[in-house]
Amino acid sequence: MSKIVEDISLKKRASVLCLLFISAVFCLVTEGTAWPVVYQVTIDGPITGFTRDYLRKGIKRASDEPNGAVLVKLDTPGGLISATQNIVKDILNAPVPVIVHVAPSGARAGSAGTFITLAAHVAAMASGTHIGAAHPILLTGGELKGDARKKVVNDTIAFIRSIAQKRKRNAKWAEEAVKKSVSITAKEALKKGIIDCIADTNGELFRKIDGKSVEVTTRGEIKKRVLHLSGQPVHEIALSLVERIGKRLGDPQVMLILLVIGILGIYLEVKTPGATLPGLIGAIALIGFLFASRILPINYLGILLIFLAIILFIAEIYVTSFGALTIAGLTSLAIGLKILFQTERSIGLQISLITIIGIVAVIGAVVAVLGALLARDFRRKKRTGREGLVGESGIAKTPIERSGKVFIHGELWDACSVGGPIEEGSPIEVQGVRGLLLVVEKVENNR
Numbered sequence: 001m002s003k004i005v006e007d008i009s010l011k012k013r014a015s016v017l018c019l020l021f022i023s024a025v026f027c028l029v030t031e032g033t034a035w036p037v038v039y040q041v042t043i044d045g046p047i048t049g050f051t052r053d054y055l056r057k058g059i060k061r062a063s064d065e066p067n068g069a070v071l072v073k074l075d076t077p078g079g080l081i082s083a084t085q086n087i088v089k090d091i092l093n094a095p096v097p098v099i100v101h102v103a104p105s106g107a108r109a110g111s112a113g114t115f116i117t118l119a120a121h122v123a124a125m126a127s128g129t130h131i132g133a134a135h136p137i138l139l140t141g142g143e144l145k146g147d148a149r150k151k152v153v154n155d156t157i158a159f160i161r162s163i164a165q166k167r168k169r170n171a172k173w174a175e176e177a178v179k180k181s182v183s184i185t186a187k188e189a190l191k192k193g194i195i196d197c198i199a200d201t202n203g204e205l206f207r208k209i210d211g212k213s214v215e216v217t218t219r220g221e222i223k224k225r226v227l228h229l230s231g232q233p234v235h236e237i238a239l240s241l242v243e244r245i246g247k248r249l250g251d252p253q254v255m256l257i258l259l260v261i262g263i264l265g266i267y268l269e270v271k272t273p274g275a276t277l278p279g280l281i282g283a284i285a286l287i288g289f290l291f292a293s294r295i296l297p298i299n300y301l302g303i304l305l306i307f308l309a310i311i312l313f314i315a316e317i318y319v320t321s322f323g324a325l326t327i328a329g330l331t332s333l334a335i336g337l338k339i340l341f342q343t344e345r346s347i348g349l350q351i352s353l354i355t356i357i358g359i360v361a362v363i364g365a366v367v368a369v370l371g372a373l374l375a376r377d378f379r380r381k382k383r384t385g386r387e388g389l390v391g392e393s394g395i396a397k398t399p400i401e402r403s404g405k406v407f408i409h410g411e412l413w414d415a416c417s418v419g420g421p422i423e424e425g426s427p428i429e430v431q432g433v434r435g436l437l438l439v440v441e442k443v444e445n446n447r
Helices: 002-030 049-063 081-092 112-119 146-166 171-179 186-191 202-208 241-249 252-271 277-293 300-318 324-339 353-379
Strands: 037-043 068-074 098-102 108-110 122-125 130-132 183-185 213-218 221-226 234-236 393-396 404-408 411-417 427-434 437-442
Touching (some): 049 068, 049 241, 081 146, 098 108, 098 112, 112 130, 112 171, 130 186, 146 171, 241 252, 241 277, 252 300, 300 324, 324 353, 404 437
Parallel strands (some): 037 068, 068 098
Antiparallel strands (some): 393 404
16 A cells, blocks of 8 residues: 555656756746737828837837837828938838838828838738829929939939839839839739738738748847747837827928918918917917928028018008008918929829919918008007097087196096187087197187
């Protein structure tokens, strides 16, 4: 019996030792190994300087993890070439894998989005999405002309080809996307070697790229990184309040409207002192404009022309030009708005000509109406204070020679006479004011 108990005890000890051995081996194998952490950055609007700051925030957050990665959910019509170049540079030199996923269905990687997708370590698209149409255009929506067009197009072609070659993607199609503004679907992009896979969800995407090897740049050195993201959760990087405001201000038309509201508000405050509200609104709008100017490049000549327009509008109130100054101001305003975003760095976005026309029409109407009202008030005889009594009629309450009392508008005033003595009870008319003394004249009954 004791023999059987001893055998059972030995088996238990052996089992415990086996478990301890397995645990030790597991600890040795997993020591220093961290689960991958995926941070998601959602880009669903025009590509601006704000977009770059947001993406860099995601890359920085992921690089702080031992095994981090960035997932970019992309849906954009395009954006600024300058911002796109900086974003591509950040992705190509990122110390962590950057996965660009054009999603959800119906999304697009238009224009600047094409460059960003090609630059990714892993490029994927959801079904029902498209990519391409990367031909550079002016912010105003027009085409570049002459040598400027040739220079920009050739530079853009070289830029997109270098990205495609770096990531071993279809450089020929990338060139056509710029030169001919071609656009293709997700299936066509996969077939042409533009993207690595088609996936509708994060889970499907991670499964399809599981085990894929990519190259990342860590402290100036290129290192291999094998992706094992299947089943891993995604942590979305939320925007702060300031970042959400910056995202909205990234639209050039919003920035333009802020500028106009700011100028109108300040203009109204200057012409109607004490109103407060127009000045407050104008100041807030101008602060928003200045904040947005960090995101979008502006042409300072356009700013000068806009302020010249405001000066001309104000001058119209004091100078009788029969509308000539207002017309000159509106012309200066229109030109200023048109070239406000025309810089070498602002190629890529569009601003509607209809918006410019609408803003000029609204401002023209406001300035014309306000100018007419202020001009009328400026020329109108004063109706308040002592000066407002000139020309008013009253009654002499005492005999007036050198001085006396008169009754006007229910009030007694000290008065002196011009044109001779005035008897008590006689009708009088105010001819002028000397300090606190009214200068009056007797009104004859036959007048």
